[in-house]
Amino acid sequence: MPDERATVTCPxxxxxxxxxxxRTARSRIEDHRTETGHEAEWELxxxxxxxxxxxxxxxxxxxxxxxxxxxxxxxxxx
Numbered sequence: 001m002p003d004e005r006a007t008v009t010c011p012x013x014x015x016x017x018x019x020x021x022x023r024t025a026r027s028r029i030e031d032h033r034t035e036t037g038h039e040a041e042w043e044l045x046x047x048x049x050x051x052x053x054x055x056x057x058x059x060x061x062x063x064x065x066x067x068x069x070x071x072x073x074x075x076x077x078x
Contacts, residue, residue, distance in 0.1 A: 004020065005025070005044065007019070007043045008028050010040040012036070026042075029041075056068065
């Protein structure tokens, strides 16, 4: 069974497609925008644990309880 990593949908039409690779999903969003002028969106189903941890340490979610201010990845200018 394929590993579904992202689903791309468009709120302006019935477009919906699931992808195994984030790069392919991102390209499909751009193609859909070029073809239709619509702003498709994606839902990420899973990220590698290192990516999730780096995002948490950098504070990208914006919630103080998720950040690690001692991490070299932490950014307080967001």
